[in-house]
Amino acid sequence: MTWRGSSLLVAGLLLAGTLTACGGGAQSASTAFDANNCQGGTLDVLNQDDAASHLDPARLYTSGGGNIPSLLFRTLTTRTRKAGADGAKVAPDLATDTGEPNADATVWTYHLRDGLKFEDGTAITAQDVKYGIERGFAAELPGGAPYLHDWLVGAQNYPGPYKDPNGIAAIETPDAKTIVFHLNSPHGDFPYLATATQFAPVPKAQDKGADYEKHPISSGPYKIESYDKGKSMVLVRNTNWSRAVDPNRLACPDRIEATYGLDPAVINQRLTTGTGKDGDAVTTDTDLGPSELAQLDNNPDLAKRVAKGGFPYTYYIAFDNTKAPFNDIRVRQALSYAIDRTSVVNAAGGSSLAYPATTFLPDNKNMGYQAFDFFPAGKNGDPAKAKQLLAEAGFSNGITITLAHRSADFNQDGPKVATAVQDAFQKAGITVKLQSIDSDSYTTTVSNPATQPQASVEGWGADWPSGGPFIIPIFDGRQYLAGGGNFNTAHFNDPKVNADIDAINKITDPDQAAQRWGQVDSEIMKQAPLVPLFHTTQLRLYGKNVKNAFVSDWTGVYDLSQVSVK
Incomplete structure (x- = not known):
């Protein structure tokens, strides 16, 4: 599962013209920051949405909720809390390391750190982690x-601990500090998965089922003081947490106050002005708006308060390779030659927010x-080359295709990008409806083969920064789902690629696996199964009193665990 059709961009952000990059103003982290002397104050979070639609770790998808769940719930592993590419690596969290695999990566063993406690002071055990994971299987706690x-041996039909208190046999806890996972097949990416909130410990004695989210028990640096769903949340310090047992989270502010339901233009205006409490604020769901983007080159003070991130996301044109005219590789190649990526990038917000894609994997x-x-x-x-290939395929008079897009204008797979594609294809003799x-x-429509449009503008972003969750759902032929929920919209099924995927899944060295995923990307794209359009970047404004504000390359939002206020 992955993020699709990102709506991070606010309405009106998709300027049709010529936004330039942010000069030298955008930065990945603020300067003059002392991590050893950053305690105190109140950090305000100004957001459009309450992304943590549920505060139960079993119901959260990865690190959703604008990173706030990561302040409440520690997991076996976590992301490295750094700016840039280093922030896309796995680090130990509750565990002493990122996991001990067996020879073929089908068994993973973790040992817990010493001194781990819940907010009430009780010790965190391996059994608490196991129980937290098992809750995620309960029908009462979806999401x-x-x-x-799919990965755990014999767990496909496990109904959760409320109906089967015996638990999942494939998760063993031989003692209070050891947890072992037995997998159906090799998964070298398991340390990435262990960052998901589903791996947060839950004390069985305090579990209240669906009502647990009214007051989930914190294992992180903060605990909930108050929460009005969709409106506000207040976090205060968990006095049973310390940096001595959590080297990842700085947890600088004494208090974090989040406000939801705000208009994006209002958020950016408040951050720009920085009056009163707004000087101590950030946003985790709103990119810069047109007004702020226009000011950056002429307002150095504002430009210094913009953080840039590279959450990996790819937008592309999808089509069924098994159906005419796309079953002819020359037609698929013609579409790739015909695309005007400059106009598409401009339609997606300009070069500040997108860059051209000729690969499926982002940079x-x-x-x-x-x-x-x-x-x-x-x-x-290159419309001339596209016309030549179409003629060779027997379409000397061109072709006509239908291209689907989202109706919402602020989405990057919406009408502006689709119109830019339409205009470029027209020059190559390709009529687009x-x-x-x-x-x-x-x-739902594009992922169901029964309703899949002839062609569509789509987006894909992975749950963790590895080639696997980017490549596998889109190109593994065994992932094709005829009944719906199919992300392999190319209906791509190459035995060599499938075999390569299996081989890479056995690799537990992230650098070695990454090299192989890049090679697979090349193998796939030579066959032109889709047309890559652009990859995205994120630009976020922060208040004038905020320090160490950087956009995580893992999540695409500020890492609130590292931010401080003056």
Whole structure:
């Protein structure tokens, strides 16, 4: 499962023209920060949405909720809390290391640190972690990451601890500090999965089922003082947490106050002005708006308060490779040559927020990115080459296709990007009829082979920064789902690629695996199964009193565990 069709951009942000990069102003972290002397104050979070629609770790998907869950729930592993590419690595959290695999990565063993406690002072045990994971299988608690349902031996039909208190046999806890996972097949990425909130410990004696989220028991640096769902949340210090047992989270502010339901323009205006408490504020769900982007080159003080991140996301044109005319590789190649990526990037918000894609993997070394362009079309496309290939395929008079897109104008797979594609294809003799689909039903429509449009603008972002969750759902032929929920919209099924995926899944060295994922990306894209359009970046504004504000390359939002206020 992954993030699709990102709506991080606010309405009106997608300027049709020529936004430039942020000069020298955008930065990945503020300066003059003393991590040993950052305690105190109140950090305000100004957001459009309450992304943590549930505060139960079993119901949260990865690290959702604008990173706030990571302040409440520690997991076996976590992301490295650094700016840039280093922040896309796995670090030990509750565990002493990132996991001990057996020879083929089908068994993973973790040992807990000493001194771990819940907010009430009781010790955190391996059994608490196991119970927290098992809760994620209960039908009463839907919404969490689904991987363990498929990965754990014999767990596919486990109904959760409320109906089967015997638990999952594939998770062993031989003592209070050891937990062992037995997997159906090799998964070298298991340390990444162990960062999901589903791996947070839950004390069985305090579990109240669906009501647990009214006051989940914290294992992190903060605990809940108050929570008004969709409106506000207040976090205060968990006095049973310390940096001595958690080297990852700085937890500088004494208090964190989040406000939800704000208009994006209001958020950016408040952060820009920085009056009163707004000087101590950040946002975890709102990119810069047109007004702020226009000021950056001429307002150095504002530009210093913009953090840039590279959450890995790819937008592309999808189509069924098994159906005419896309079953002819020359037609698929023609589409790649015809695309004008400059106009598409401008439609997606300009070069501040997007950059051209000729690969499927984004430019992120942890994912294995390798630069290549098998169908070089320059900045504005090569319609002549596209026409030549169409003629060779028997379409000397061109072709007509239907291209679906989301109806919402602020989405990067919306009408502005689709229109830019339409204009570019027209120059190559490809007539495009646009099909607008309601944003709420878009993913359901395009991922069901029975309703899949002829072609569609789609987006893909992985749950963790590795090539596996980027490549496997889209290109593993065994992942094709005829009944719906199918992300392999190309209907791609290459035996060599499938075998390569199996081989890489056995690799537990992230750097070695990344290199192999880059090679697989190259193998796949030579076959032109889709047309990559652009990758995205994030630009976030923060208050004038905020320090150490950087956008995580893992999550695409500020890492609140590292931020401080003056």
